[in-house]
Amino acid sequence: MGASKNVPTDPLKITVAGAGIFGIWQALTLARAGHRVRLLDREPVPFAASASRLAGAMIAPYCEAESADPLVRDFGLSAARIWHETYPGLVRNGSLVVASSRDQSELRRFARMTVGHETVSGERFEALEPRLAERFSSGLYYPDEAHMTTPEAMRELLDLARAAGAQAHFGSHLEDEDIAQADVVVDCRGMGASDTLEGLRGVRGERLVVRARDVTLGRPVRLLHPRHPLYVVPWTEERFLIGATVIESEDTSLTTVRSALELLGLAYALHPAFGEAEVLELSAGVRPAFADNVPRVVIGPDKRIIHVNGAFRHGFLLAPVMAEIVRDVLAGQLSNHPLLQRR
Ligand SMILES: Cc1cc2nc3c(=O)[nH]c(=O)nc-3n(C[C@H](O)[C@H](O)[C@H](O)COP(=O)(O)OP(=O)(O)OC[C@H]3O[C@@H](n4cnc5c(N)ncnc54)[C@H](O)[C@@H]3O)c2cc1C
Numbered sequence: 001m002g003a004s005k006n007v008p009t010d011p012l013k014i015t016v017a018g019a020g021i022f023g024i025w026q027a028l029t030l031a032r033a034g035h036r037v038r039l040l041d042r043e044p045v046p047f048a049a050s051a052s053r054l055a056g057a058m059i060a061p062y063c064e065a066e067s068a069d070p071l072v073r074d075f076g077l078s079a080a081r082i083w084h085e086t087y088p089g090l091v092r093n094g095s096l097v098v099a100s101s102r103d104q105s106e107l108r109r110f111a112r113m114t115v116g117h118e119t120v121s122g123e124r125f126e127a128l129e130p131r132l133a134e135r136f137s138s139g140l141y142y143p144d145e146a147h148m149t150t151p152e153a154m155r156e157l158l159d160l161a162r163a164a165g166a167q168a169h170f171g172s173h174l175e176d177e178d179i180a181q182a183d184v185v186v187d188c189r190g191m192g193a194s195d196t197l198e199g200l201r202g203v204r205g206e207r208l209v210v211r212a213r214d215v216t217l218g219r220p221v222r223l224l225h226p227r228h229p230l231y232v233v234p235w236t237e238e239r240f241l242i243g244a245t246v247i248e249s250e251d252t253s254l255t256t257v258r259s260a261l262e263l264l265g266l267a268y269a270l271h272p273a274f275g276e277a278e279v280l281e282l283s284a285g286v287r288p289a290f291a292d293n294v295p296r297v298v299i300g301p302d303k304r305i306i307h308v309n310g311a312f313r314h315g316f317l318l319a320p321v322m323a324e325i326v327r328d329v330l331a332g333q334l335s336n337h338p339l340l341q342r343r
Helices: 021-032 070-086 101-113 122-128 150-163 176-181 257-270 272-276 315-330
Strands: 013-017 036-041 095-099 118-121 138-142 167-170 184-187 201-211 221-224 230-234 239-243 278-289 296-299 305-309 340-342
Touching: 013 021, 013 176, 021 036, 021 150, 021 184, 021 305, 021 315, 070 315, 095 101, 101 138, 101 221, 118 122, 122 138, 150 167, 201 257, 221 257, 230 257, 239 257, 257 272, 296 315, 305 315
Parallel strands: 013 036, 013 184, 036 167, 095 221, 184 305, 296 340
Antiparallel strands: 095 138, 118 138, 201 239, 201 278, 221 230, 230 239, 296 305
């Protein structure tokens, strides 16, 4: 079921701290469940400092299974259904994985590690991505995956949360007073919670946004490479997101030349017309992650403070499921779940 209207007999006053993708989905789901929700974010400009705004935002449970814990795929499939029911801006064109002729062993390995794909070549490949057919003759097609344009999706989900009754306050830090006044605090502050949430670490990521007038892609394309795999996600208005580095570091400084060269070089290898693209943004951020890179709902002994954190690369994919776990725990309908931890 999606984030459905389900008025509880006892609506709670809930403060959600942090308006990244986790916080927005919590606000939407809990408001639709009939609770009185305040969504706070310390940044005056929505999403300005969130890790979420940098995400590729692919709803790709099958492809992510190549490197993620099986929980990510299993709950990612449930989450994908909730996305489909809730967000009309989702583009459901699947995704494609390709490799250069030199890296075909990477493609075979990726096929072995994942399910939900078909091998496409020849006319079928050309029909899917005509602009790539000159350089690539085959690939893995995942028809049930989806994507979105990240900034628009965040704005539109926030609008849905407001329409459901959540009150959003930007430029508001989570203060002791907010905690005292709420029945429940759902802490979705990402790296902002690292001082209170044991085991949280940061994983640096860098990505680019370009405008390429001569490239057309119908879906996200992953280009496999032994050291630097890359993905390109087509956004609206001829924009493309090219990402992303994964570096064990909490350094938030600007994108390095090395990373920019890697990302741009691989985009150029995917299609030379990226050579003419305008670079609109080069950005770096830090993904909040636990040791196993699986997100968790962490509940303290009195259930009043609930942390939802550790999104790593799966924040967009898993956010709806994390929100339903919290909704169902508060309704007394869920006591155990693989993504739920009590302390
Ligand atoms: C380059 C890059 C590419 C990525 N690609 C993907 C991808 O393709 N798919 C995917 O799912 N994920 C991706 N991610 C990871 C993903 O973006 C994050 O892991 C996820 O978005 C984190 O979401 P969040 O809501 O937990 O935290 P955030 O988005 O960081 O939100 C936390 C919010 O809390 C606010 N806050 C902090 N402290 C306070 C306070 N004291 N009071 C009030 N508010 C506070 C912050 O301002 C922020 O808005 C990527 C990340 C990067 C950097």
